[in-house]
Structures are given as C-alpha cells and as structure tokens.
Amino acid sequence: xxxxxxxxxxxxxxxxxxxPIWHAGVNPQDWSAAALALRDGGGRLLALWGTQNAVCxxxxxxxxxxxxxxxxxxLGGRYPDxxxxxxxxxxxxxxAAELSGVHAAGAQDTRPWLxxxxxxxxxxxxxxxxxxxxxxxxxxxxxxxxVEGEGVHEIAxxxxxxxxxxxxxFRFSVVGEKVLRLExxxxxxxxxxxxxxxxxxxxxAHRLAGRVSGDSTVAYAWAYxxxxxxxxxxxxxxxxxxxxxxxxxxxxxxxxxxxxGALGNDAAFAFGLAQFSRLRxxxxxxxxxxxxxxxxxxxxxxxxxxxxxxxxxxxxxxLQCDQLQREVATLRxxxxxxxxxxxxxxxxxxxxxxxxxRLGLTGLAGRASGQAWDLRCDHAFAPYDELPPKMxxxxxxxxxxxxxxxxxxxxxxxxxxxxxxxxxxxxxxxAPLSLPAQATRGAGWVEGWRGEVFVALELxxxxxxxxxxxxxxxxxxxxxxxxxxHAVIGNIVPDFPLINKSFNLSYSGQDL
Numbered sequence: 001x002x003x004x005x006x007x008x009x010x011x012x013x014x015x016x017x018x019x020p021i022w023h024a025g026v027n028p029q030d031w032s033a034a035a036l037a038l039r040d041g042g043g044r045l046l047a048l049w050g051t052q053n054a055v056c057x058x059x060x061x062x063x064x065x066x067x068x069x070x071x072x073x074x075l076g077g078r079y080p081d082x083x084x085x086x087x088x089x090x091x092x093x094x095x096a097a098e099l100s101g102v103h104a105a106g107a108q109d110t111r112p113w114l115x116x117x118x119x120x121x122x123x124x125x126x127x128x129x130x131x132x133x134x135x136x137x138x139x140x141x142x143x144x145x146x147v148e149g150e151g152v153h154e155i156a157x158x159x160x161x162x163x164x165x166x167x168x169x170f171r172f173s174v175v176g177e178k179v180l181r182l183e184x185x186x187x188x189x190x191x192x193x194x195x196x197x198x199x200x201x202x203x204x205a206h207r208l209a210g211r212v213s214g215d216s217t218v219a220y221a222w223a224y225x226x227x228x229x230x231x232x233x234x235x236x237x238x239x240x241x242x243x244x245x246x247x248x249x250x251x252x253x254x255x256x257x258x259x260x261g262a263l264g265n266d267a268a269f270a271f272g273l274a275q276f277s278r279l280r281x282x283x284x285x286x287x288x289x290x291x292x293x294x295x296x297x298x299x300x301x302x303x304x305x306x307x308x309x310x311x312x313x314x315x316x317x318x319l320q321c322d323q324l325q326r327e328v329a330t331l332r333x334x335x336x337x338x339x340x341x342x343x344x345x346x347x348x349x350x351x352x353x354x355x356x357x358r359l360g361l362t363g364l365a366g367r368a369s370g371q372a373w374d375l376r377c378d379h380a381f382a383p384y385d386e387l388p389p390k391m392x393x394x395x396x397x398x399x400x401x402x403x404x405x406x407x408x409x410x411x412x413x414x415x416x417x418x419x420x421x422x423x424x425x426x427x428x429x430x431a432p433l434s435l436p437a438q439a440t441r442g443a444g445w446v447e448g449w450r451g452e453v454f455v456a457l458e459l460x461x462x463x464x465x466x467x468x469x470x471x472x473x474x475x476x477x478x479x480x481x482x483x484x485x486h487a488v489i490g491n492i493v494p495d496f497p498l499i500n501k502s503f504n505l506s507y508s509g510q511d512l
Contacts, residue, residue: 012066017230018381020064021443028080031070034059035085038066044360045086047454047474048093050100052127055079056472057089058443058454064379065445067456072102081106088360088479095512099194100126111143114187114511125195126470147173147181155493159188166507170496177492182485189511197471202228202435202459203302205468209455210297212473213509218244218251219448220455220473221300227457227471228302231442232435239427240304241382246420247296247305249413252449253324254283254295256410259504263403264335266498267344275331279324286320289313304430314421321414332407345400349487349499352397361483363451363476365503368405369397375447387419402502437462439469450506451476475509 012022026034035045038059046058046065053073059066070079081104082089093104094113101124103110115121117139146154152175159167169185193212197205209224210217222244229236257280264272284294290313291299299306309317335341351361353370361369374391376384392408394401444455454474460467484503488496 019379023067032080049472050096050102078105213506219453223444223446223455226444227442234433237427238425303433350398368401370395399502477505477510
C-alpha cells in the first residue's frame, strides 16, 4: 500500500485485524511529510502516543488505518510537531511528553497536562519503571490564558462538581453572561493505567481495558481483544463476533437513554429525566440477567466472549426492544413539541461542519456536525457487514442536532439488536489463542457509542513471557474536548452544562 498524496514508499506491514490496519517505521522527514499529505488527502489523526524509544501516530485513511512509528534514539527524544497539521495533536503531544519523555519540537503549547505536581517534571512514568517516592513540592499555578478587556472577568468551575461527575476544571472568560473563551484543565482522573498495562499478562489485561471508561467497557474490551487477537493471528468464531456486537449495541442504547434524560433535565424538564432513567434502568437489569453484569463488564475476553445468551433472554430482548421503541417514539414527540426544550436546544453550542472538519471532531458529536464517519459503516466487519447500519447524520451541529442524532442512533441500534437476536449463528464462544514466539504488535479499532475507540498493543517475545511493552488506549474524547471549548464561545454561562452534556465526553478515558 502507498499513502495517498505521498510520493515516497513506506515499508507498510499489514496487521492481522478485521479492519485494514498497516504499520510502518519512518524517519523525521517522512513523519512530517506523511502528516501533511494525509491532511491534504482527507486523512484524520486518530491517536498519538509515545513509547520508551519512539513516538507513534495512527491515521484514518480511506483504505483503513495507518500506524506510523518514528524511532527517537538518535533524535534526543524530540520529533517534529504535528499540531500545525492536526490541531487535536496538541494535547496528545503534551501527554506523551509527560508519560514517555518524548517532546514535539516547535510545539506552541508545552504546558503540563497530566502532571498536576504529583511527580517531578523529569519523571516519566512509562520510562521510569517502578514505584518512586517524591518529596513534597509546592504546587504551581496552571498558566491559563488570560483574556483582557473592559468588563471581562473569569469564572472558575471545578474540578469538583455536584453530583456523580468526574473532576475537571473549566475557566470561563466572560462579559456579563456571554462566554468569550473557555479553557479546560483535565488530568484529575489520571490513574497510571498505561503503566499498569505493562505489569499485567497480555491474556489478563482485557479486564483493565474494560475499566478505562466505565460507560464504554464493551468497546474498550473489544478493541483490546481485537489488538491481542490480531497480534496472535486469532480468528474468533462468528457467534462470538455477533455476541460482542450485541453487547456493543446494548451499551450504545443504555448511554443514549441516559443522555437523553440528562439533557432534558439540564433544560429544566425533569419529566424527561424520570422517564428515560426508568427505561435505562430496565435496560440495564436485562443486561444483568443476560450477561451477568449491568454494564456487561468482563464479558468480552481474548478469543471470544465469556457468556452466552439463552433463548429466554433473547426473547426478553425482543420484547424489550419493541416496548422501548414505542416509548422512545412517544418521548421524542414530546421533546420535539416542547417549546421550552427546543428554545434551549436549537442554535446552542453550535459547531459548524467546517470547524468540525478542521478540528477533527469525531464520533457522535462529529456526525451531528456533518462528519459522516462511522466505523460500523465505513469499514464494516462481522456482523456489521451482514447487518449494515444506517448512519445518522445532522449538519446543524447544535445541541438539538446532537439530541436528534441520539434518538436516531437509538432506533437503529434497536433494529440491529433484533436482527442479531434472531439470526445469532451457532458455534463456540471462544477460539484458541496462542501468541507467537517473536515480539509482535496488534491494533484494535471499534466504534463505541461516543466514537471510535483505538488500542495499540506491543508485546515482548516468548522468552519475556509475552509481557506488554506498551498498550495505548485512545478515547474519542481526546479529539472532542478541545472542540467543546469552541462550541461554548458566544453562548451564555448557564448553557454550558447543557452543551457539555450534549457532547458527554469522558474524563477518565483521556486522563488514563
């Protein structure tokens, strides 16, 4: 394969994965040239991460996904900045600098991102292995960008919020109630997950992957297992693929139900919260009955799935889908006819398709701003190649568009679940999986409910007991958190909770 728009041949190694994924080592010139060529050719930056001796980037192209690796031993740990070509790379580069000690030469923003002062700036968790004790140091103020002008003042929100909400700090620069600028400070839920991966056996680490972001446990576990299976050349059974997809769609429905209720509540429509919370609770209870866990945690395992769905549970799912479709259709009519809700939703937190494309907005929020991309449709693997989903898109890019998209995706997931339950193929639940003797790598790529989840996995050779050298889990929130800062500009402060919920991004998934 040759990268589009790039007149140099790269030694691309195909990885054994259900979707087309290639890997290549590059030099600094090719690193920069590839980024520009991919941007100009319509490619997207999916993820950027560091290892002990290299920096890696994954790009989405028409043909699939390209994983480029730039060795840094001879470059003093520095590599050419990608933020000029892909703005979303800025925060990923800041995180890579702190975790792995690799630095983007020429980057404009080099402020700390994950390190809130808990470890010295010279300590890099993925490079300095083992637990270390650090002397207490005075906390340093984070250098927020200040907005000057007559009548401008700052409002600091968080990191502690009311309710069961993950921590994040939001610094608003406002005139009156109108937002001139929002700047986020995240990293409060950094738990050392990527370092912890290197301490686990490859066949056990799917449990940690499923806990990266609890609302996407199926998506992360599937992406990790896909990476491990691609490294091992393992082809799972059709029944296991269908059961994984069934759980993924149930996860999608549960989150859409929760968001639709919360969005109504943020617009002072408590009736919506009550009704959608009731529907979500019933949905989770059936997941518990069918899979043994309300969120289906630890149900996706290397080589397949941990549990089957019996006929009574399948019949219950069919009945529940029918009932839920009727009730959600009624609630959608109520939402659309409610003047107060629509007044709060329409034109609020708008991201134009042009801005969404330039900043790399992805997933559900991206599709609400005209970015017609869904891995289930664009690179469909079983069972989505046999049950092609209908992609829902909107172009207004406001809260109303993101609400409408949730209703449409929820209805489509119910259709897919019915088909999966009826046509579920027979067969074994787990396929044999044996890792090769040599060091190897694999990648997993799954369309979760929030957007595309990506896992890059590097394993040591057999003599090192197939230890995990590096496992990078990427959440779509990395791309979308910066876009939220733009979506809020020009809106009033009281609309921020509504706009924020309409994106519903993961703190834990990007803090790692």
